[in-house]
Amino acid sequence: MQASDFFDLPPSLAGFAPHFRADVAPWEWLRGLAVALAAQPWGDAPPHAAGGQITGPVYLHPSVRLPPTATIIGPAWIGAGTEIRPGAFIRGHVIVGANCVLGHACEFKHCLLLDGVQVPHFSYVGDSILGNGAHLGAGAILSNFRLDRQPVTVRTPDGTVETGLRKLGAILGDGAEVGCNAVLNPGAILGKRALVMPTVAFSGYLPPNTIAKTRTSVTLLPRRD
Secondary structure (H helix, E strand, O other), X not given: OOHHHOOOOOHHHHHHHHHOOOOXXXXXXXXXXXXXXXXXXXXXXXXXOOOOXXXXXXXXXXXXXXXXXXXXXXXXXXXXXXXXXXXXXXXXXXXXXXXXXXXXXXXXXOEEEOOOOEEEEOOEEEOOEEOOOOEEOXXXXXXXXXXXXXXXXXXXXXEEEEEEEOOOOEEEOOOOEEOOOOEEOOOEEEOOOOEEOOOOEEOOEEOOOEEEOOOOOEEEOOOOO
């Protein structure tokens, strides 16, 4: 299992490519976030025109929509065409690609969002990676910390893997969808175009093009060309 099985780094984030190799396990990209952001030439970028509460090193493309009630604590890098909605809270080590939605009353912490990700309402995204075009329904939560406080393991088709990470939320492949008020437990992995139904508490690995209706009921989706 490697990152290229789930997503491709889009051109909008090409400057970060040295820190996100395609041939490593996808959760290894989380280890690269701090280094990737520290390597950015923050320089003396002009302030964004729209306001918002911003502290620390933050890059906002000039086309980013930023309301006065959003809060960003750097380091953070937000790509072109992204919409940040009222009440969004971005709190450190966050990289966001182009044309994303960071929604009302959503919190983002130590995460990577590739192009076209939509997280519109009332969600928590911590220590997670969302692939191109991934979508969270209202109230979806990506839980990142085990109740027993042990390092997070992940289930793969080849068995259980020790990540060594104390905090790890979810890995969503390109086009993956999570329904309203669903919870992805620590270390959940969704393949490309995998779907989790609303209100489901999902753990483990969901293969590409499948839908989880309960924790144990998985159905193959029709092929989409």
